[in-house]
Amino acid sequence: MARPIDAKDRAAVKRMHAAGKSRNDIARAIKRSPSTVSKIAAELGLSFDRAAEVAAATAVRKADLAQRRAAFAERLQDIAEREADRLEAPTLYWEWGGKDHKYAEKTADLPIPGDRRAIMSTIATAVDRSLKLVPPKDDGAAESRSVIGDLMAGLARDYAERHGGPPAEFVTDDQAAEDDGDA
Structure with missing residues (x-):
């Protein structure tokens, strides 16, 4: 008991x-x-009930992770930029070998095509991962499109008020069906 x-x-x-x-x-x-x-x-x-404490701790943790992702995305962008500089830079090529185990080096004006491909791959991977960690913010194009849409809607309303209805190309299928029923 x-x-x-x-x-x-x-x-x-x-x-x-x-x-x-x-x-x-x-x-x-x-x-x-x-x-x-x-x-x-x-x-x-x-x-x-510790929901408020847990929520606050979770929010802090998420903010910390977001900041770390942003910092890492910046590092990846730096890597991509450094690699892009290497595409146009003189490159030292060397070899060690032959029967006499001789060392030889040569500086090329640009990396050879295979190395350029590898550099481009590194750049693409770094930029791709950077963008996945911190996607770019909207560039305002959506806002511009909505402003234009609002302007067009306002012009259509003004036309309808002055002419007693929308222009023919703006008549919707529903409006056309109503007009056909009235005739």
């Missing part, structure tokens, strides 16, 4: 709750089950 809840348990729960202890920590401290601690807390009008 379960041990009855006494004033000592209630006082301990109230004190530890005020100290910010979790339900499970209190249960271990007073050697009672977590459900008993929840029952005592409910009787005392206390709650272990």
